[in-house]
Amino acid sequence: MELITPGLGLIFWMTLVFLALLFLLKKFAWLPILKMLKDREDAITDALSSADKAKEEMKQLQFSNEQLLAEAKNERDSILNEARKIKEKIIEEARLKAGEEAGNIMASALENIRNEKMAALTELKNEVGELSLEIATKILQRELSDPKKQEEFARQLLKEIKLN
């Protein structure tokens, strides 16, 4: 067989085998392999992009979390402030009220005292009146004749009254 003259039989077999090989490989190997390679590449691209998206979302989430936290902090601070204010107000009010009450109590005590004093004075006056009357009676009963003695006596009596 010659080197550079193609043999008929070999051409025939080569064509036959090559066509069969092409057909079988196309159907059972190349198309499935190429399809799955493409699918896998797509899947990887998808996975990568979704991972990126997730990362972005996480970032967003973290950011909003931080924001939320800051807001909560602020709120807490403001609530605390308010509470403090209220507390102070309450204390202030209580203090004022207490002062007022104390004033009232004092006032009524003073009133009472005055009333009592007045009552006492009245009673005293009555007593003094009675005593004066009694004294007068006694003087009248005794030596009303002697004006000197009368006077002395009256003076003595008065002296006694003063001590009361």
Added chain:
Amino acid sequence: MLKMRRHFQSFAKFSYRGIILISLFFFFHGITSFAAVQENVSLVPATDSAFAKEAKEKKAEGFNAGDMIMEHVVDNHEWHILEIGNFKLSIPLPVILYYDGNLYSFSSSRFHNEEHSYKGFSLPEEGPGKGRIVRTAAMPGGPKVYDFSITKTVLAIFISAFIMLFVFISVARAYKRNLNKAPKGMQSMLEPLIIFVRDDIAKSSIGEKNYEKYMPYLLTIFFFIFLNNVLGIIPIFPGGANVTGNIAVTMVMAVFTFILTTVNGNKHYWVDIINTPGVPWWLKLPIPLMPIVEIIGVITKPFVLMVRLFANMAAGHIIALGFVSLIFIFGAMNVVLGYGVSVGAVAFMIFMNLLELLVAFIQAYVFTLLSALYFGLATIEPEHH
């Protein structure tokens, strides 16, 4: 011999490419021939059975390197595996003949007789018609013998086709099994090559739009050429057959590329051939000079594909065998000289084999790339001005 010289010249042109295949081939032959040499030393030296392995090629006056090399490079009706002394191991292959309306089929071992003939057909072992089955007493102008035998190359094609089917179908199964997962085993070995063919050959030459249609063909030729190139380097059965270094094989593949290019050529492609733009009108009318040149170009492209692959691979085998021959040529002069030369020859063969491994890949790549480029040229959309 003149043809041989031409081949060596073509080898020199493609030097590094041609070199690789040869080396592996030679390596094994070197070893078997070594065994042969040893055997012969104990026997009577310089008898006609001296260098047993190539004894057949021996003419009365000695070893004929050219015949030995040619016999290994071209197709054969038997698959020689090894020969040591008088022990010969070869696989006889079926002969299928079509002659005068009848089909004949028998084992090629039937030709092993004095006349090298069987059932009126003969397979001459000498002379100009060597290796070609003819009708024994053929009349000039009589019916021709059409030889559809399962020759060594045909069997090698079958074997490589089965290997490819087995490997790639199991790889496809592996893809189904680990869907969308990282590749494993054989799959991960072949995936880079598949992706290489897809991205660096098909996509870049044909373009994103059309490339998918050609992928099965491109992958098939790439792996067919690559596998057969590599099998050609391996000297033991089932390797060692010179499949891609056979012009009929490369011709069939080149014709497929040509058919696909022609069938898929779009309007733009044909207009460019018939009425090439940017060329003065007097080159087209009245003598259609440019169209003729363009049509020659269309045919030249697959022709070049055919010759390039064939010449590279055949040259590779020839050079490897050339180194083996050196051992026998020197061995025939002096046994010690044969041993001495064998050291250098084996070293060169190893070097060549490594080079051939590179060539095996490069040639598969070049054939596939050029096919893809031709498809790309045929389907390119005209630029809008």
